[in-house]
Amino acid sequence: MEVRFRVHRYDPEEDATPRYQVYTVDVDGDMTVLDCLNQIKWYQDGTVTFRRSCRSAICGSCGMLINGRNRLACNTRVADFEASEVSVGPLPGFPILRDLVVDWDPFFAKDAAMKPYLINDTPPPDKERRQSPEEYSKIDNATLCIMCGCCSSSCPVVWNNGQYYGPAALTKAFRFIFDSRDTATRERIDIAGSEEGAWRCHTIFNCTTDCPKGVLNTQNIQALKRKVMLEKLGFTGTKLVFNVDPIYKEGEAQHEHEAGGIATRA
Amino acid sequence: MITHDVIVVGSGLAGMRAAVEIRRKAPHADIALITKVYPTRSHSGAAQGGIAAALGNIRYDANGVPVLAPEDQPGDDWLTHMYDTVKGADFIGDQDAQEILAREAVPTIYELEHMGVPFSRTPDGRIAQRPFGGHTNPRACYAADRTGHALLHTLYGELVRYNVKVYPEWYMLSVVIEDNICRGVTALDIRTGEVHSVNAKATMFGTGGYGRAFKITSNAFSSTGDGITAAYRAGVPLEDMEFVQFHPTGLFSHGILLSEGARGEGGYLLNGLNERFMSRYAPGRMELAPRDVVSRSIYSELEAGRGAGPNAEYVLLDLRHLGKQKLDERLPQITELARDYLGIDPVTEPVPIQPTAHYSMGGIPTDADGRVVRGENEVVQGFFAAGECACASVHGANRLGTNSLLEATVYGRRTGQTIANFLHTESQSGVGAMPAMPPAALKQAEDEIRELMSRNGREIAADIRKDLQATMFQNAGVFRSAEKLEAELGIIEELRERFALISLDDKGRRYNTELIETLELAHLLEFSACIVAGALAREESRGAHARRDFPKRDDTQWMKHTLAYRDADGRPRLDYKAVRYGPDGPRFQPEERKY
Numbered sequence: 001m002e003v004r005f006r007v008h009r010y011d012p013e014e015d016a017t018p019r020y021q022v023y024t025v026d027v028d029g030d031m032t033v034l035d036c037l038n039q040i041k042w043y044q045d046g047t048v049t050f051r052r053s054c055r056s057a058i059c060g061s062c063g064m065l066i067n068g069r070n071r072l073a074c075n076t077r078v079a080d081f082e083a084s085e086v087s088v089g090p091l092p093g094f095p096i097l098r099d100l101v102v103d104w105d106p107f108f109a110k111d112a113a114m115k116p117y118l119i120n121d122t123p124p125p126d127k128e129r130r131q132s133p134e135e136y137s138k139i140d141n142a143t144l145c146i147m148c149g150c151c152s153s154s155c156p157v158v159w160n161n162g163q164y165y166g167p168a169a170l171t172k173a174f175r176f177i178f179d180s181r182d183t184a185t186r187e188r189i190d191i192a193g194s195e196e197g198a199w200r201c202h203t204i205f206n207c208t209t210d211c212p213k214g215v216l217n218t219q220n221i222q223a224l225k226r227k228v229m230l231e232k233l234g235f236t237g238t239k240l241v242f243n244v245d246p247i248y249k250e251g252e253a254q255h256e257h258e259a260g261g262i263a264t265r266a
Numbered sequence: 267m268i269t270h271d272v273i274v275v276g277s278g279l280a281g282m283r284a285a286v287e288i289r290r291k292a293p294h295a296d297i298a299l300i301t302k303v304y305p306t307r308s309h310s311g312a313a314q315g316g317i318a319a320a321l322g323n324i325r326y327d328a329n330g331v332p333v334l335a336p337e338d339q340p341g342d343d344w345l346t347h348m349y350d351t352v353k354g355a356d357f358i359g360d361q362d363a364q365e366i367l368a369r370e371a372v373p374t375i376y377e378l379e380h381m382g383v384p385f386s387r388t389p390d391g392r393i394a395q396r397p398f399g400g401h402t403n404p405r406a407c408y409a410a411d412r413t414g415h416a417l418l419h420t421l422y423g424e425l426v427r428y429n430v431k432v433y434p435e436w437y438m439l440s441v442v443i444e445d446n447i448c449r450g451v452t453a454l455d456i457r458t459g460e461v462h463s464v465n466a467k468a469t470m471f472g473t474g475g476y477g478r479a480f481k482i483t484s485n486a487f488s489s490t491g492d493g494i495t496a497a498y499r500a501g502v503p504l505e506d507m508e509f510v511q512f513h514p515t516g517l518f519s520h521g522i523l524l525s526e527g528a529r530g531e532g533g534y535l536l537n538g539l540n541e542r543f544m545s546r547y548a549p550g551r552m553e554l555a556p557r558d559v560v561s562r563s564i565y566s567e568l569e570a571g572r573g574a575g576p577n578a579e580y581v582l583l584d585l586r587h588l589g590k591q592k593l594d595e596r597l598p599q600i601t602e603l604a605r606d607y608l609g610i611d612p613v614t615e616p617v618p619i620q621p622t623a624h625y626s627m628g629g630i631p632t633d634a635d636g637r638v639v640r641g642e643n644e645v646v647q648g649f650f651a652a653g654e655c656a657c658a659s660v661h662g663a664n665r666l667g668t669n670s671l672l673e674a675t676v677y678g679r680r681t682g683q684t685i686a687n688f689l690h691t692e693s694q695s696g697v698g699a700m701p702a703m704p705p706a707a708l709k710q711a712e713d714e715i716r717e718l719m720s721r722n723g724r725e726i727a728a729d730i731r732k733d734l735q736a737t738m739f740q741n742a743g744v745f746r747s748a749e750k751l752e753a754e755l756g757i758i759e760e761l762r763e764r765f766a767l768i769s770l771d772d773k774g775r776r777y778n779t780e781l782i783e784t785l786e787l788a789h790l791l792e793f794s795a796c797i798v799a800g801a802l803a804r805e806e807s808r809g810a811h812a813r814r815d816f817p818k819r820d821d822t823q824w825m826k827h828t829l830a831y832r833d834a835d836g837r838p839r840l841d842y843k844a845v846r847y848g849p850d851g852p853r854f855q856p857e858e859r860k861y
Contacts, residue, residue: 030519030520030607030609041779043728045771046770046771046780047771047772047774049778050779052487053307053488054486055486055487055522057602058415059303059306059311060307061303061307075606075607097457097777098776098777104304104434108304111426115427116419116422116423116426117381118382118423120380124380127321127376128321128375128379128380128385128393129379130391131387132387132390133391136384136386139384143384143409143416143419145419146306146415147419175384176382181382182382
């Protein structure tokens with residue numbers, strides 16, 4: 001099947017404005033958008049520029065705007081669109097370096113601001129720190145994040161306010177705050193609950209919908225808001241926090257999410 | 267010119283773990299890391315099933331079912347792990363390095379846990395472990411089926427914690443060695459197109475493997491053996507390049523990895539007749555025989571016409587009996603991969619699979635402390651390597667599953683310690699001055715790029731790459747013979763001639779990924795000749811190197827490592843070196859390898 005690819009072309013130092021260039025690819029069977037971009041680059045136009053690496057949806061290199069949604073090019077099958085034209089652009093809201101390549105530095109700087117490493121002020125035991133499967137399950141979903149940027153780039157608040165940490169960084173904050181082994185909760189909520197933190201979230205849910213790994217970003221940010229409130233009000237008792245926060249139980253969070261009628265990734 | 271005390275090339279587990287260790291042990295050292303991707307994009311993150319260590323949290327009960335081991339009766343020990351590794355390697359690994367791997371595994375894993383790796387857990391909160399191929403005990407510590415990803419992101423966090431300077435999207439062009447002293451590297455800043463020389467007292471490679479020489483591979487586009495070829499061009503021989511691991515369960519036609527953890531959790535392999543065919547080849551271990559054995563068994567079934575599917579060209583990984591809950595909990599990633607790429611739901615259908623080029627046992631020769639060596643064991647001053655690009659050799663002729671993440675972290679850590687000591691000794695002895703970087707190095711790197719960009723032939727680089735990958739898979743794959751390997755050597759020669767006649771569309775400097783792909787292709791062409799030459803010379807079958815014309819292992823003639831040196835005309839010249847043992851000699855003697 002012949003499919004027309006409208007590909008975003010832009011070199012900030014050469015071009016006054018971006019343009020879209022059309023390439024035609026003969027698509028068969030299971031070909032992904034990345035397969036097609038490679039065909040274009042290898043056999044039609046070597047100047048088309050994009051990132052890719054693992055082609056198995058784990059390295060996070062190939063997040064792009066594909067037919068209006070942020071997705072990974074490597075696990076998006078062209079046939080699933082049932083369309084003769086596919087448009088491919090860079091992740092919205094990020095500075096563009098060339099064609100489909102965006103500048104990651106601000107994104108990773110926001111991640112770094114979250115102190116993306118475990119802090120525990122007691123000396124480690126000889127063996128592993130114990131963590132029950134129940135405790136682990138609180139962070140299981142958040143650790144799926146591959147830092148592809150699809151979430152932050154789909155967030156209108158990020159588009160509007162370059163200082164907002166955005167969902168990827170806040171999910172990282174969630175991942176450590178709710179890790180039973182981490183003791184820097186106070187320090188972390190001061191960051192995640194700061195002016196450019198969780199409170200900026202308008203619960204638009206784009207970040208959850210567009211996450212290619214099923215990370216519940218918006219829900220994580222709401223959990224952070226509750227955590228910040230309770231901590232700041234002095235309610236730090238485990239039992240109380242646990243009772244008021246359904247997001248701690250992954251199944252319930254999913255249920256709440258689905259009951260809200262918002263489409264999850266098929 | 268850029269100057270650092272230490273430059274680490276590569277941001278996978280080995281490079282990052284080393285950088286962190288150097289920060290800890292030599293806090294005042296000025297260290298930087300260059301990587302052609304961003305650290306979290308490194309291919310270590312694609313590892314799935316687990317990381318081995320004899321923690322003994324889980325053991326087999328009398329019926330061979332994995333159960334929780336009592337805390338005071340650990341179900342495993344490091345010596346058994348070492349034995350499994352030695353046997354898995356088909357006895358050609360260096361036992362000094364294998365002993366270190368198994369011994370240091372346990373503290374290394376606990377340290378990773380303390381760093382915050384989100385491991386899956388046992389009911390009593392210990393690190394969960396599961397069975398894996400070739401391992402006597404269930405010793406694969408795992409984070410669902412995304413263990414590499416969990417480790418990679420944790421170590422990236424450590425880089426942030428220790429504020430290690432990173433040059434992301436810098437492509438290393440050459441390593442500069444003169445008078446047997448390493449002086450640093452030259453590198454291309456992909457974003458600007460500028461070439462820099464990076465002068466350092468210590469240079470470490472953690473640049474990954476070479477699976478992209480093959481058509482069907484689990485490896486990322488980035489696994490092009492850049493560091494390996496750079497060392498080779500600088501006069502370092504390449505060790506045991508012929509030992510390439512083919513993972514039994516790649517997603518059919520894509521090659522994408524489906525973790526061995528799937529079989530560790532109880533998955534079956536079925537042929538077209540619905541038989542668990544592994545009973546023919548490894549009745550003791552069945553699906554959990556080592557990867558070389560299982561991959562050969564699959565090929566044997568296909569050649570006997572017992573494949574599945576319309577053209578009998580694949581076999582099936584059957585996970586249906588594990589049930590949805592277990593798949594969701596333990597193997598969610600591979601379940602999704604099968605759905606996304608083949609449209610097959612493993613809960614209800616068996617998954618078509620085929621062996622896929624997966625891991626490079628060979629690489630840059632190092633001693634048991636991560637120092638790069640030439641000849642029998644002559645140290646190249648100031649040059650270090652660890653992880654898949656290195657050949658210590660812990661994996662010998664065949665790596666066991668879960669030993670690669672382990673090697674990257676154990677040897678990343680250990681090489682970091684070696685480098686910290688090296689810096690310390692250097693400054694104590696007063697010779698810690700920066701070795702001079704020859705000015706010609708930068709000019710040479712720039713000239714090579716200019717020459718490549720100015721080529722104006724009719725050949726298409728993608729065609730050359732495609733031909734190389736298809737023929738390497740055909741001729742230097744799971745089963746080999748003199749006939750096929752000789753043919754492949756000729757093909758590589760032709761491809762090299764064609765490569766001289768390419769031309770690039772993209773003549774720009776900034777973010778020229780066509781240039782990067784072309785530089786990578788030059789690497790593939792160069793080291794592939796080493797794989798094939800080594801395989802042709804090695805007239806025996808050992809581990810992952812299976813010769814139809816020499817089906818037996820030959821310890822009298824071939825208990826030695828291959829070294830491929832680069833000739834003046836760019837072709838490999840072979841030499842050999844002895845297998846190393848610890849100070850007390852071999853702990854384990856060669857024996858027949860049966861499973």
